[in-house]
Amino acid sequence: MAKILYEHPLNQRVRNYLKLEHLFTQAQDCIECDISVSQGVFFNALFALIDTLERNDIRGDLIKDLEKLEQNLVSWKSLPDADTNAVEQKLQEVVTLISQLKTPKQLWWQLKDDKFLNSVKQRYAIQGGNASYDLPQLHYWLSRERSLQFKDIESWLTKFEHIRNALELVLVFIRQKATFEKISTESGFYQDNGEGIVLLRIQVAEDLNYYPTVSGNRFRYSIRFMSPCQENGRKYSTSATLFELAKC
Numbered sequence: 001m002a003k004i005l006y007e008h009p010l011n012q013r014v015r016n017y018l019k020l021e022h023l024f025t026q027a028q029d030c031i032e033c034d035i036s037v038s039q040g041v042f043f044n045a046l047f048a049l050i051d052t053l054e055r056n057d058i059r060g061d062l063i064k065d066l067e068k069l070e071q072n073l074v075s076w077k078s079l080p081d082a083d084t085n086a087v088e089q090k091l092q093e094v095v096t097l098i099s100q101l102k103t104p105k106q107l108w109w110q111l112k113d114d115k116f117l118n119s120v121k122q123r124y125a126i127q128g129g130n131a132s133y134d135l136p137q138l139h140y141w142l143s144r145e146r147s148l149q150f151k152d153i154e155s156w157l158t159k160f161e162h163i164r165n166a167l168e169l170v171l172v173f174i175r176q177k178a179t180f181e182k183i184s185t186e187s188g189f190y191q192d193n194g195e196g197i198v199l200l201r202i203q204v205a206e207d208l209n210y211y212p213t214v215s216g217n218r219f220r221y222s223i224r225f226m227s228p229c230q231e232n233g234r235k236y237s238t239s240a241t242l243f244e245l246a247k248c
Contacts, residue, residue, distance in 0.1 A: 003244075006202040008214035010221060013061045014198045016052065017171055023049045024164050027157060035149050036142045046156060047121050050111055053163065062163070063101050065170045070094045097169065100162040107159035116141070117156075174199055180244040188237035191222035192247075203244040210237040 009015040023045045030042035052058070073091045076082050111117055116137065123135050141149065180203055183190060194216055202212045202223065210225040223245075225237040 002206045003203045004206050004211070006204070006212050006214075008200045008202070008212075008221075010194050010198055010200065010216060010218050014174065016056050016058050016061070017167060017174075020049065020052060020058065020163075020167055021171060023052070024160070024167070031150065031153060035146075035153070039138075039142060042153070043120055043124060046111075046117070047124060049160060050108065053108060054112075059101050059106070059163070062166045062170060063098055066094050066098050066101070066166060069170070069173055070098070094169070097162060097166045101166060106163075108163065111156060111159060114156075174248050175201065175246075177248040178246040180246045183243055183245050185241045188225040188239060188241045189222065190224075190241075190245075191216075191220065194218050194221045197221070197247045199248040201246040201248060203246075205242075208242070210239075210241065212243065 007018060009018055026045040027042055027049070030038040030045070035042065070091065073087055073094065077084055077087045077091070120135060120138050123138075126134075141152075178201075180201070188210065195218065197218065200214060200221065200223070202214075204211065210227055212223050212225050214221060214223050216222055223243075225241050225243075227235050227237050
């Protein structure tokens with residue numbers, strides 16, 4: 001049976017990670033589409049990536065998480081049933097990413113001085129500001145050959161490559177910390193201690209007529225299931241609820 005996966009962070013660090021992951025996915029997906037149609041999604045994602053990295057110390061958080069992962073990998077390598085080659089390969093990847101993240105001059109920072117991107121970003125801040133008469137430079141860029149457009153896109157996204165690789169690696173290990181367990185409630189409500197948990201992953205069968213909303217922090221969290229919106233608004237589900245939960 002197909003399932004819908006919901007994820008909810010319990011601290012700001014992981015919240016930023018998930019936001020960046022979503023933005024990277026949006027930008028990457030646009031490459032496979034007609035950029036003249038998807039350009040709004042692409043540039044909004046690109047500018048949000050720059051702003052998010054500039055306003056938050058995500059690089060510092062990634063370095064700390066990778067250093068913890070490095071320590072774990074060193075410990076795992078000494079276990080008797082460990083695949084030492086695989087662990088060593090992953091360890092080298094982590095060490096390389098830490099070195100790249102510690103470089104003072106980050107490549108993505110160059111995008112802040114890109115004249116074309118700056119001109120586009122100023123108009124994108126205005127609702128409907130990306131019309132052709134507002135941004136003839138963008139209109140010209142969109143009319144160029146597809147290969148030239150993607151050369152520019154690849155150049156922009158490549159400057160985030162080490163950030164994205166580090167993010168993917170950290171999130172993989174966060175998500176692998178816990179496996180899913182089946183949980184049932186009689187009232188559509190569940191709560192528990194959040195100590196040591198940074199990410200909740202909730203799976204619900206797609207044929208069930210409810211979805212989870214989460215509130216909480218690192219001390220305690222609650223999950224309340226909602227029925228889909230009707231004409232009179234949304235309402236809490238009060239029926240018996242079955243779902244799967246991984247506490248990462």
